[in-house]
Amino acid sequence: MKPLTGYIFLFIAISCGITANSFAKISDGFTKDEQSFDIYVNHNPLIISNPPISAMVGQIFKYDIQVEDSNKDSDLLFSLKKGPQGMQMSKNGKIVWIPKPSQINENNFTFEVSDGYSSDSQEGKIFVNINPSIISTPRPVALTGHEYKYRVVAEDLNSDKVAYRAVKLPKYSTFSRKTGMLMWKPRPNQRGPNDIIVVAVDERGAITSHEFQIHVFEDPSARQMINTGWPLLLSFVGIMFAWGMAQI
Secondary structure: OOOOOOOOOOOOOOOOOOEEEEEEEEEEOOOOEEEEEEEEEOOOEEEEEEEEEEOOOOOOOEEOOOOOOOOOOOOOOEEEEEEEOOOEEOOOOOOEEEEEEEEEEEEEEOOOOOOOEEEEEEEEEEEOOEEEEEEEOOOOOOOOOOOOOOOOEEEEOOOOOEEEEEEEEOOOOOOOOOOEEEOOOHHHHEEEEEEEEEEEEOOOOOOOEEEEEEEEEOOOOHHHHHHHHHHHHHHHHHHHHHHHOOOO
């Protein structure tokens, strides 16, 4: 205590969360008065965790806020000051959110924690990604001996670059990872349904699977050629045989 003014100067050198017992006495030289009181030493809460920076449309986003506070008896209060629609925070600082397609790209947030005396806040952005969409449709039918072409086309609403990868292809077919072009000339032993699986992958790793069937039929013109060509061949052979016999 500073004499004459009565101001008390207290330098905190004790652990936070501890109640310091203090004592003050005042006297005019004839009489005196004394007072004892307690001082609660508070420690500011501090957010020490870092939130995820990305989320996926339709998938659960979770974040548990971690706070450091030396006052073990503090009753922390968490609050969501700013966030995208649908984001929820529990009383324990657990964040849950399922982004919608309309919430792609950046979403801002502000979290706050308070112990009743002081507070700390955390601001940031969450990038919401969406899987690429396949917008092309394959022809479901192919003919033996004829080249089949199909270019897989995908769009990405985040404007990410999209690459393609083949998972399952028919034998003798080729697929371009860069252009998404499938080329194939089915053979007679491949008649019937043929399963094909390709995937589109954006630059952030989001994947969309494209599964379809191509039903291969025998080329009817080839069968017609056989049906019409075989009798002609037999007639030619017969004529050549008769001509050979006449030369004997």
